[in-house]
Amino acid sequence: MTTAAPSVHARELSDAPDWWRQAVVYQVYPRSFADSNGDGLGDIPGITARVPYLAELGVDAIWLSPFYPSALADGGYDVADYRDVDPRLGTLADMDELIAQLHAHGIRVVVDIVPNHTSNDHAWFQEALAAGRGSAARDRYIFREGTGPDGSEPPTDWQSVFGGSAWERVADGQWYFHNFDVSQPDLNWANPEVRADFVKTLRFWSDRGVDGFRIDVAHMLTKDLSEPLPSAAELAAMPQDGNHPLLDRDDVHEVYAEWRAVFNSYDPPRTAVAEAWVHPARVPLYASIESLGQSFNFDLLEADFDARQFRRIVTDNLSLAAQSGSSTTWVLSNHDVVRHATRYGLPDAERDADGRPTRKHGNEWLLSGGTEPALDAERGARRARAAALFVLGLPGSAYLYQGEELGLHEVADIPDAARQDPTFFRSPGADIGRDGCRVPLPWTASDAAFGFGAGGAHLPQPEWFADYAVDGQDGDPASTLSLYRRALDLRHELQTAEDLEWVDLGRDDVVAFTRPAGWTVVTNFGTEPVALPAGEVLLSSAPVESGALPGEASAWLRTA
Template sequence: MTQDLARSLHDKAAEGTGGWWRSAVIYQVYVRSFADSNGDGIGDLPGIRSRLPYLAGLGVDALWLTPFYASPQADAGYDVADYRAVDPLFGDLSDADDLVRDAHRHGLRVIVDVVPNHTSDEHAWFQEALAARPGSAARTRYHFRPGRGEGGHLPPNDWESVFGGPAWTRLEDGDWYLHLFDSRQPDLNWENEEVRAEFESILRFWLDLGVDGFRVDVAHGMVKAPGLPDIGQSEQATMIGSQRLPFFDQDGVHGIHRSWRRLIDSYAGERVAVAEAWTPDPGRLALYVRPDELHQAFNFHYLTAEWDAEALRAVIDESLATAGSVGAPCTWVLSNHDVQRHVTRYGGGQAGLRRARAASLLMLALPGSAYVYQGEELGLPEVLDLPDEVRQDPSFFRANGQEGLRDGCRVPLPWSGERAPYGFGSGPSWLPQPSEWRELSVEAQDGDPRSTLELYRAALRLRHELPGLGDGTMTWLDAPAGVLALARPGFVCTANTTADVAELPVPGRPVVSTAAVEFTGGKVRLPADSCVWWAV
């Protein structure tokens, strides 16, 4: 494998900053919805491999692949039955090896998901626990407890599943087991040394295969508060990300992450780990990216900010300050496989698309690293009218936990053609694609200077060409109400978040814009909901 040569590509980000990941743009591939190579309607690893030239041409630095491990697919692969095997839906282990090698030849790094909070109920450990008796050693790898009340018929505490309903399921022998997600995803007990040793072995397995790092699923969830205390109120999923909970963001998770950082740092090639961590505030999030912990953490506080200059500036300032306090870069994100696509979140239709394009250009101008969710470079909206009979998200079937809407952001990508599946594969896709997506396909947008695809290509190319972008510093400039203006070395970004035209002095030479601007008398008129990059 020519890894040394491949990793020298796309490395402007690492020059003088101490790590490629501090400036990288990382593209999230939702494996089952990216590209289908065998006509079964489900995306797979060979399909991703066939589209690597597209991703390299887009200008991203790395890929993050959602789980492709052996799984009964109760939660789209986040219920893992074997962490060292590829599910036949997606290929086999040789396909994973080929994909990593080929990605490196294209100058792309590969980050894979690791799911340490829970396993599938079909994992060998849980099957062993089911066959064992209450109190047995096999059950100590998970959270088994006797129930409360007469005959133990009540759950051990009042915790609720993130997907809705209780977080406990009772077995016929009377024991209850904890599952913060679906009942087919039992939570592991990270106080058990065997669990810790197993996951270090799993990390080594994939690092030895050549992956460049891990996205740590539910990085905030592995450790539970001692005694598993009650919370005392319902609708607990609405509290995630705003309050500390006894099952999330416990201080004990940081010891696990420090041990993983030591392991990852023992491998050559600047391997990394990024935390999916929902915390009450950016200060708590910064703890996950201290110098001896994980390299990055998704900035969900930015994702949830309104398209409003004042709100965005507050989140940006707080994020930069808290990440900078521990020497970490900020990591910006607008969409992923668990949240509504930002075209729709910003209002939908043409107005939502305008704001989404402007928000994306603003995000790519900020100091640090950015994540792009597949299809956002096409301006895809959320699919809001999926029939109930095609939905597969377990949160939809469990009292609308997480609003029950995650299938809408997971609809397979449109690549080409006039009718579904739009080049995704040769047969019907696992979720139906809207007819209007023929106008949003890669083929339809390719070469159109007004398209969202070409906007992303231009912005990502400039991130590599302009020395002031990526990791580094920024300064706010004076601007009219509702407008953000930020300066970086040799560069200015202006974003108008209002519904009206805004006027300000010309900052420099426009190099990319989400909408046409007008110049008059030394001033520039910024259209509503627009963003412009200027070379100074």
């Protein structure tokens, strides 16, 4: 293994144990980032070749979505081997080289761990199929007898997250449980062998230099499937208070306490962040130092571009972080949702009495192929730039999704024949799925597949991607890429203590706050200009004229 000299943009790798508390973490979806061998699929060497780009962007860490051997029934979240690399994406040696290159450029590495389920191609599941009823191999998963006179009906009427029954029958007549796709059988976390094997996996990657772990559906591992099993209606009516049969059970933290001991055995300790869609009052359980240590805050993924919503979300989540002793996380986009530049260009989401969206924001637009309702792409882009500066000015960790630094919109008009997301196939078609935010990145405006790779792209790229390519934005001070680079550079200079103080500028549609070191962030969620406080404008998402910030824009100022 050889490690090239770091670029001029490289930072020293911090050995501080709390490096993660205010880190900027960039999510890489490997199959759509960069393709080194022309097979149409992004790979590990492709990421390695783009490490200088990540260093110039200024991120502190990358979060690497699953790169393990997989049939890709669910974008790599159907894992066949947790301690290897998919041969289409590279080798373990390639992974070692990527980690070395990232570390040489001062960038840490967080990898996805998918502990709720395996792929049905996993050696354990194939062994379970062959071993039959009552075997130790089947006890690693959740098998049950069917109902009806001949057992031909599923054990319950539960539905999977991706649509259709949550149970699948095997050749000998038993049924296995899958919360997600039929290719993703749920593991039995009451089985000591399952627990021991994941500890082995955590040590395997930690020993190879991985700095932290993102825990997929962290709230779903442990289950109580004692008979009699409730109906779907009964299940839905049960409170998620720590005793629900399937979700957010208190006993999941026994698993994470064991993991925490593993993490703390390294110097610096390995980090973890929970993907836990739970009631806000229960978030601190996952973010505590006895458990995973940090938990995603998804509230901004469901928010309109609205001053009251943003301020409430910040207030609530800083309070939750204080309860756990952790730092919060800010996320505008990821691999599971419509990109925020598009969400902000569509009508506001329909909401229930509690203010929660009644359906996925943007799904109707996707179902129409991007024609209805009308998308105001310019407004969406303007708001996305403003939201980025707002989020990057906050205390806590900021998670960026690949392509947001280019201002990418969602790709809506993917032909049905080219779609890959199991949600689309199991709905069927009622939920268009997540392919539109997973289209491979545009690196160059004029090359094949926009520079993603010489052999095309595994999801079709639209012609308008040329306008967002890296080579067109590089060096343009007005581009979204330049805005992100400058923001991350300033953030490293300004970000110190995790404090925030609200500033009242006399308008309900303007949110402003100060940070230590005399750093003030102002976001105008309205459409009329607002006079900025006295100070030096360090950065703005739109031009500031005569001391006034235009509508739907943010500015950073040095005010002391």
